Amino acid sequence: MSIDFSALWEQYGTPLYIYDFDKIAKNYHTFKDAFAGDKSLISYAVKANSNLSVIKHLGKQGAGADCVSIGEVRRALSSGIEPYKIIFSGVGKKDSEIAEALQEEILMLNLESEAEMKRVEQVAEKLNKTARISIRINPNVDAKTHPYISTGLHENKFGVEIDMGKRMYIYAKNSKFLDPVGIHFHIGSQLTDLAPIAEAAQIVADLTRSLKAIGVKIKFFDVGGGIGIRYNDEQVIDPDAYAEAISKATKGLDVTLVCELGRSLVGDAGYLLSSVLYEKQNGNRRFVIVDAAMNDLLRPTLYKAYHRVELLGENSGEVSEADIVGPICESGDWLAKSVSLPATKHNDLMVVHSVGAYGFTMASNYNTRGRAAEVAILEGKSRVIRDREVFEDQVRLEAKHL
Numbered sequence: 001m002s003i004d005f006s007a008l009w010e011q012y013g014t015p016l017y018i019y020d021f022d023k024i025a026k027n028y029h030t031f032k033d034a035f036a037g038d039k040s041l042i043s044y045a046v047k048a049n050s051n052l053s054v055i056k057h058l059g060k061q062g063a064g065a066d067c068v069s070i071g072e073v074r075r076a077l078s079s080g081i082e083p084y085k086i087i088f089s090g091v092g093k094k095d096s097e098i099a100e101a102l103q104e105e106i107l108m109l110n111l112e113s114e115a116e117m118k119r120v121e122q123v124a125e126k127l128n129k130t131a132r133i134s135i136r137i138n139p140n141v142d143a144k145t146h147p148y149i150s151t152g153l154h155e156n157k158f159g160v161e162i163d164m165g166k167r168m169y170i171y172a173k174n175s176k177f178l179d180p181v182g183i184h185f186h187i188g189s190q191l192t193d194l195a196p197i198a199e200a201a202q203i204v205a206d207l208t209r210s211l212k213a214i215g216v217k218i219k220f221f222d223v224g225g226g227i228g229i230r231y232n233d234e235q236v237i238d239p240d241a242y243a244e245a246i247s248k249a250t251k252g253l254d255v256t257l258v259c260e261l262g263r264s265l266v267g268d269a270g271y272l273l274s275s276v277l278y279e280k281q282n283g284n285r286r287f288v289i290v291d292a293a294m295n296d297l298l299r300p301t302l303y304k305a306y307h308r309v310e311l312l313g314e315n316s317g318e319v320s321e322a323d324i325v326g327p328i329c330e331s332g333d334w335l336a337k338s339v340s341l342p343a344t345k346h347n348d349l350m351v352v353h354s355v356g357a358y359g360f361t362m363a364s365n366y367n368t369r370g371r372a373a374e375v376a377i378l379e380g381k382s383r384v385i386r387d388r389e390v391f392e393d394q395v396r397l398e399a400k401h402l
């Protein structure tokens with residue numbers, strides 16, 4: 001589908017996040033269909049893009065939700081995701097969050113330490129409930145991605161070692177207030193190599209088998225998320241090969257396969273539209289200053305992430321390299337570096353591609369900039385799914401204290 005960016009600019013202004021909802025649905029069904037031979041649940045990792053309309057749209061396709069805070073659980077419930085499809089993960093859940101998750105009767109809590117398991121047991125006992133839990137195993141495999149988004153090595157804070165996991169399952173099995181229904185791993189994000197995922201699945205499936213032998217019956221085999229997308233020229237993991245590897249690793253185990261996909265469902269369906277403000281030259285360095293900035297899209301400066309930028313319109317003239325930067329008072333405020341562009345003029349439109357995941361959700365109000373509006377496009381029609389933030393939105397919690 002081609003998107004009429006200049007019509008969107010006229011209607012909604014910039015900076016503007018635009019999501020192609022048809023693409024999101026297609027991404028979801030590609031993965032769901034890949035798992036057609038198994039019982040499966042695709043649990044959308046809400047942190048990738050937590051707009052209520054995005055969650056609701058995926059929910060309508062059949063997705064569940066993987067949440068890492070009670071706020072995300074509330075977003076999932078508000079968007080109509082059924083509680084029995086909601087998973088609550090994360091290394092630092094508070095008692096109040098655990099209690100609320102138990103009250104809401106979500107599918108399971110993914111636990112990341114023995115200490116957390118004991119807290120969950122206590123909270124469940126107080127509420128006289130049995131907590132459905134899953135334990136995140138750290139399989140100690142190298143996902144070979146950016147160190148900030150690698151999570152499956154013992155040096156990372158995530159999950160527990162296999163021996164510890166086993167002890168925790170035995171404890172949980174004997175507890176009146178814990179029901180160990182799941183097993184979980186998640187080794188990192190933006191993975192482009194299937195081998196570490198297959199290896200982790202094998203390790204965790206072996207553990208699942210040995211648990212079965214001692215009477216712990218796992219129903220949900222949760223392989224996390226982390227499937228990479230093509231930002232530039234990366235080779236990406238084929239969904240069918242992915243499903244096959246997991247299916248093979250879990251052969252003979254009667255489990256529902258759960259995937260917590262974030263980026264791979266929404267990443268390539270998002271665009272950040274901005275307007276050119278000025279051009280300038282410092283020494284021999286050329287800068288194109290646009291009205292979107294690091295507060296709108298943090299990934300370039302945080303991870304040195306590459307996002308393709310595209311100048312719209314018919315600019316002619318000599319092409320030279322430029323850095324695309326925003327108005328924020330930080331040298332790290334850039335969206336792209338060394339992009340070959342012809343001369344730009346005021347109000348030319350610039351599109352940053354593949355920003356549907358970890359784009360808006362990492363946006364901030366730094367420099368008292370209002371966060372961008374968000375627009376969805378479905379079957380050729382656009383609609384706002386989040387208003388542009390205005391000054392009053394930003395000072396609401398402060399102004400009353402003056």
Ligand SMILES: *Cc1c(COP(=O)(O)O)cnc(C)c1O
Pocket residue numbers: 045047048066068089090186188189190224225226227260261262263264357
């Ligand atoms: C972030 C996260 C995901 C989703 O990761 P993607 O790379 O966006 O697919 C899944 N599970 C857990 C536990 C996570 O923290």
